Amino acid sequence: MSVYSILRRTVGSALIAPAAAALLAAQQPKTPAKPASLDRTAIPTPGSAPELRVPTWTSMKLANGAQLIVSSRHDLPLVSFDINFVGGSNQYDPATKPGVGEFAGAMLSEGTATKSGDDISNALQLLGTGVRIGVGDESGSIGFLATSDKVERVLQIVEDMLVNPSFPNDAIERYRARRLVALTQAKDRTSAIAGRVFPKVLYTTAHPYGRSVTEQSVAAITRDDIVSFARTYFTPGHAIITVVGDVEPNAVRTMIERVLAPWSSGGTMPSFNYPTVTEPKATTIYLVDKPGAAQSSFAIGLPGPARSTSDYFALEVLNTMFGGMFQSRLNANIREQKGYSYGVGSRFSYGKGPGPFEAGGEIVTAKSDSALIEFMKELRGIRGGRPITDEELKTAEDNLVQGLPQNFSSVRAVNGSISDIYLEDLPQDYYQNYARSVRAVTKDDLARVANKYIDPDHLAIVIVGDRKQIEGPLKATGIAPIVLLDLNGDPVAVP
DSSP: OOHHHHHHHHHHHHHHHHHHHHHHHHHSOOOOOOOSOOOTTSOOOOOOOOOOOOOOOEEEEOTTSOEEEEEEOOSSSEEEEEEEEEOOHHHHSOTTOTTHHHHHHHHGGGBBSSOBHHHHHHHHHHTTOOEEEEEOSSEEEEEEEEEGGGHHHHHHHHHHHHHOBOOOHHHHHHHHHHHHHHHHHHTTOHHHHHHHHHHHHHHOTTSGGGOOOOHHHHHHOOHHHHHHHHHHHSOGGGEEEEEEESOOHHHHHHHHHHHTTTSOSOOOOOOOOOOOOOOOOSOEEEEEEOTTOSEEEEEEEEEOOOTTOTTHHHHHHHHIIIIISTTSHHHIIIIIITOOOSOEEEEEOOOSSOOEEEEEEEEEGGGHHHHHHHHHHHHHIIIIISOOOHHHHHHHHHHHHHHGGGGGSSHHHHHHHHHHHHHTTOOTTTTTTHHHHHHTOOHHHHHHHHHHHOOTTSOEEEEEEOHHHHHHHHHHTTSSOEEEEOTTSOBOOOO
């Protein structure tokens, strides 16, 4: 090696070494300075809650009579599109054939005058989406989620379903067979039996709230019933179209008017005139025998208020702290303290009419009597026997308010929230005032509504379980007389 090379390397190393050392020193993690004092026993103070920003929307009337609601949201190229129908099976099903609306909704995607059910399914798959169709008790909908560039092509398929459904007999019979199997399977689940018997006990089949789909009604439904329902129900006169996502109101209106032009005017808004509910009877245990059941299903309650009640927010807070959240009174007692269940709860199922209040859950068979005693203790306690605390009130209100943002977490969630405004006849500023309305509820309000809507002396207590194991202990509680019902909720003779 030449002298020049040696000198160059030596000098170069001498120049590089300090720079490299400085670079390495800069990359070393710095030890954070220790705070002067840190009290680890102090609970950190939570920051202020973020402000909820409710999306805005535009409302307009279409030429065919349907109402159009559009909310623009351009953060993603997605669009949630729903055609909502005011009224449902309670208004449009024949009283003697519950389930016709369910059949009609299922059959829309089974074929049209020009496409088979497979053709429709394949076309939707190529567009990367599917169409949801359903007819509920008091409303129905046809909806889909698609990228903004494919909305028009999906809507063309929906238009074909609405205007040219074929209702093929083979599809009807396939669906009938599946429903009959599902109804038979449901008789093996105590929870499904309780869900069918409880409303029948409360309302009787003279009221739409007391009816349910049965094997007899499914067998009796004809193609003519389905066609008649669809022609009456899937009409624009009681339709509210909600579109949320990467769209502009005027552009989407023009597109809808063009694509849905064959879906001509027709239909009117239904009435929700329900028959009067009979006065609740004295508290009675309705026992449905399910031999060998490993658990007992409880459904305890009575008819409650309609969604339009001025007591809505007080009832929501009351129910949240009583049985609507994990740390509620019911769950803390029966699950956490006693270990009788994996989970129990309660709810007010508001409708246009007097929807039920229901408390219940799945209970270990051997603890059916003990659980019933605890249910009754809590039902009486919520009326004043165990006063509501400030902490319970705050926890319930926080639970409701902090859960509100999930209503606007996606285009589909926003669509559902806006749809509720119109389907439930809520004020336009409902969500803007939601937190304020919840926070305005006081302990006096809770005591008042608890005594108004929860009456331990006039409850229907439906229990589905193994009669041989639970009837004697239930009777021994002395809580109420026992009436035996079959799996359909009809009285049975005492053997």
